[in-house]
Amino acid sequence: MKEICVGIIGFGTVGRGLAETLRIQQERLEARIGATIRLKTVADIACKSLPEEFAGVTLTQNATDIFTDPEIDIVVELIGGIEPAKTFLLQAIENGKHVITANKALLSTHGKEIFEAAVAKNVEVGFEASVGGGIPVIKALKEGLVANRINSIKGIMNGTANYILSQMTEHGTPFAEVLKEAQELGFAEADPTYDVEGVDTAHKLAILMTIAYGLNVNIDHINIEGISSIEPVDIDIAREFGFAIKLLAISNNHGDNVEARVHPTMVPHSHMLATIGGAFNGIHFNGDTVTDVLLYGPGAGMMPTGSAVAADVADIARNILSDSVNRVPALSYQPERMTAPVITPMSELVCAYYFRFTVSSEPGVLAAIATILGKYNISVQSIVQKELGEDQPVYLVVRSHDAQESAVNAAMAEIRVLDACLAEPLKIRILGAND
Amino acid sequence: MKEICVGIIGFGTVGRGLAETLRIQQERLEARIGATIRLKTVADIACKSLPEEFAGVTLTQNATDIFTDPEIDIVVELIGGIEPAKTFLLQAIENGKHVITANKALLSTHGKEIFEAAVAKNVEVGFEASVGGGIPVIKALKEGLVANRINSIKGIMNGTANYILSQMTEHGTPFAEVLKEAQELGFAEADPTYDVEGVDTAHKLAILMTIAYGLNVNIDHINIEGISSIEPVDIDIAREFGFAIKLLAISNNHGDNVEARVHPTMVPHSHMLATIGGAFNGIHFNGDTVTDVLLYGPGAGMMPTGSAVAADVADIARNILSDSVNRVPALSYQPERMTAPVITPMSELVCAYYFRFTVSSEPGVLAAIATILGKYNISVQSIVQKELGEDQPVYLVVRSHDAQESAVNAAMAEIRVLDACLAEPLKIRILGAND
Structure with a gap:
């Protein structure tokens, strides 16, 4: 059976999730893809040894070992942050590797450069896990809803913020207290700014807008407000008015210009987004052909994110096997059709x-x-x-x-x-x- | 620009929806696919002339004109029912055409024969519109959730039945009366048996089980009960107990055997499926890697179904352009990996x-x-x-x-x-x- 080799850079939560997924699903992936997906190398500067179930996998501290290995077909960057992630991705592309990343901060800042480099080298960029964790939302937008003008995008795209608002709603606990609890439980980062101030949600909205509209949207285009000013009293009064307060990413497509905003929003109880609690994500699209579609699922987590990255691995493996690289353009539109956005003030x-x-x-x-x-x-x-x-x-x-x-x-x-x-x-x- | 030619058999609601979608989205599909999708021929025995916006499209009463046209790449069967749909599909395949169908009754009865014929001729079978209308559920299952053992499938998959139950719930109207209203409004067929007795839902469950599990499930495997015995009193008492009554398709995967059942079900109000009202569909999967994912959207309708069929057209067009036919096996698993199901009694x-x-x-x-x-x-x-x-x-x-x-x-x-x-x-x- 043919073999597709994968190298992972970064063996943190998501890296381990992907390795576990590829291990547990090995036989299923073979039965579906018709080839073996082999995790060959893991690069991590802090990891001293791999768990014993990964006995055949090479561990290195040097990411270059992965780019320069002629056997490796797909390089998965899971270290997060801008650098050295960006350099690693560009080096991998330069070496003719297909790349996968879950790095929304990087893609919504330097995505254009990365996607253009990939087009130039005719390699793929997979980024299913960058938005909506385990929810196959990128594929739905690029392929399932291909025959739609997307009229609007609305979503709960940050599990931490939604968890905090849900806890405040259920227990009437003030924001700071819930945040502290969430940090102690590991649901929120030590520095929660990106999550609670809406930046992470904005990174994701920029990516969705890019592929929904064929516009080169980046983080600077998004208007951002966070949830730290919300108090339990607001949640109580909102409920009396018939609303739940959610941190939403919203983009309405006006044709000549497009909205790009992230802010706490009063959502009518009758709206499905109001029913999404805890750390889950929900992303709603209105398309001119399909009308309303909502995708719901886990927006983060080791295994759900592993599921999404592994779907990218399978997708790229299929393209390698059938010699159809860039069968679907990374950003959904042919590169020469991508244009600059005009953001509604x-x-x-x-x-x-x-x-x-x-x-x-x-x-x-x-x-x-x-x-x-x-x-x-x-x-x-x-x-x-x-x-x-x-x-x-x-x-x-x-x-x-x-x-x-x-x-x-x-x-x-x-x-x-x-x-x-x-x-x-x-x-x-x-x-x-x-x- | 390259051209992919499509022929449609059956110019009813869905056929017109597809033609409209391809017309309205022509430029968008070009920008995304990098080729022109051209509707060349429509075959319909009752249609006397096509609307003027389809001036360049040939109308014929003879489906054979489509199969035998060497220019046509993709044949879309949208007449429904078993015959002559089955013969048309097999003839199209025999003539080396890729085929698309929204015909769940046919696929869940004679799917094996059709899929085997397609494998033998190395052509594609697209059937995104057969389940969940405009919701890209088939693609999500075959590709987005590829790295998952699907543990369970649960869904509201028939808009008519859900509309009737929703109306009974909101207005306390008896079943027969709501059905009559729905028929007058065109939401229910003159013969509503398939919808209200759960047969249509069972057709769809058979298709989802097949691609979720890699098992050749057909309609005879599904245990079916409809909603015609439900009375408003049941809905009222259910509500007091904390439940909504929904017609659900349910399959739990026990490994050695799999459940396959369609019946009215009491769904706890806290479950997302309880919140899905009207003619909408919601399909929930639990996967071992991703945990819980739910896809929501319009389960029927001219344009939403057109959106799903057009997505199949785009998918197959991309495979034709990149010479990667059957890049993803029609049933998600490689044909030789498909096995017979054991259904839990x-x-x-x-x-x-x-x-x-x-x-x-x-x-x-x-x-x-x-x-x-x-x-x-x-x-x-x-x-x-x-x-x-x-x-x-x-x-x-x-x-x-x-x-x-x-x-x-x-x-x-x-x-x-x-x-x-x-x-x-x-x-x-x-x-x-x-x-």
Whole structure:
């Protein structure tokens, strides 16, 4: 039986997940692909020895051993971060290796350079695991929904942020406390910035937009807000209003321009994205032909991510065996059809808003705020006032009808400088029932 | 630019959906595939003329014109039913054409013959649209989840049945009335047997099991029960118990044997399948590597089905262009690895049950039924009694703990012949919280 050789750079959680997957699924992959997938070499600077079940696999501290091995067909980069991951990927491509990466930070920053290098050397770049963990979302978008203009992308793409919001929702625990628990349980990184501030979600949105629209979208195109300002009171009031608060990636395709935003969002309880709890991911596409499709599954984890990387291995192995490399362009569109995006300015966004104002408990505050909102044509749908206790500030929560973001920002700027306004106003965008 | 020519047999709803999709998405498909997909010929015995937007397309009443046209690469069969669809597909294959079909009845009955013929002639068989309408579920299973032992398949795969149950749930309308409405609205066929009796769902389950497990499963392997015995009262009591009633396809993979069943099922409200309403489909897989994945979308309809068939066209076009036909085996496993299934007998199933007994309102009935249940080790979790009015029968609803189906059937046989038992007892299987 023919053999396809794989080298892995980085033997952390995902690297071990892939090695385990290839080991456990060896026979199944043979039965499906008609060839043996052989893990030949692992490169890791910290790993002293491989577990005994990988007895036949070579361990090296030098990634170059993998690029320069003529037997190795596919190089899998699983170290994360920009460097040396980028250099390794480019070296592997330069050496004519097919490459696979789960590195969304790298792809959404230097993706263009990597994909162009791969086209020049006629090798494949697999990146199924970069978005949605084990969910086969990249393949669905590139192949399953190929005959669609994607009208919108909406998704919960970061398990840590969703876990934190879910715990806050279920137990009413404040953000900082849930984050600390999540870190102790290993669900959140020691430095959780990328997860809770929306950066990781933005990396993923950039990748999805690129292949959905055929536009070279990168992280700098995405408008990003995180979830650290959300308090249990917001979650409670949202629930009363009929919403769950989720950290969403959102892109509506307006043709001439495309939205690119990541922010906490009020999602109507009737929307499937509202039902996705814990560390799971859910990614929703609206296509002009297919209408609404949602893919749900584990957005991270050793084995689920291993499943996605192994699917890339199988895909590339099949192309090697049938001599059909780049049968599907890495970015879904033929390279010469890729164009630059025009991103819709956030100021042009129109949606309903949730505002939380922290104000002093004194007469006239409501009138002052209402006057400013009215001045900017922000019409109020409902108001909730929450007393925090004697001599404490008051939360004034306003749910608006549709308003334009530029007007909202102008109103916030005026409200923020009122004497009675004691803290930065919080605004959360509301997803429409038909969105 | 290279051209791939398509012929469509059957210009009904799906045929028109495909033609429309190929027309509207022409430029996008070119940008993605790097070739033009050209609809060359439509064969339909009833269609007198094609709409004017298909001016360049030939219309014929004779399907043979398509098979024998040397320019046509891909033949799409969209007439449904067994014959002449089967003969057409085999003739197309015999003429060296790649074929695509959305015909689940045919594939789950004569699939083996068709797939073997295609292997012999080295042509492709695309059938993405046969399950889950526009949802790219076949591709997800064959490629995205390739590195998984699929442990279970659970799904809502018939939009008509789900629409009827959803309407019954929302409005409390009886089955027959909702069905009539659905027929008037065009959501249900004039002969709804296949949809409401679970046969269509079973066709789809047979196809999914085949590619998930590498087993030659056909419609005769599936245990089938429909939804026509469900009454609004069952839906109401289910809701009180914390369940939605859904027509599910279920297959648990026990290794030596596999479950294959379609029946109304009590689904816990916390399960994502419980949230899928209307005519939508949702298909859930548990894989040993990926854990839980759910795909949601439109299970039918002209354009969504067109999206799925067009994805098959694109897939096969790419294989033609890169000379990699049968790069992925049609049934996911290499043909020589396909084996015969051993189906778990329904009598061995163990789950919790919902029973509705229609009994006369007289003393001792409850005791008689409880005694029979006890005799067969069916332990009662809760009982609800519903009076239907004076001189009317009484509904006695029992929710059991886990019990074995063989014992349940024996108990039902004894209860059914009690004098006080006025109608056939209804049993609905309950999905466990961890299923």
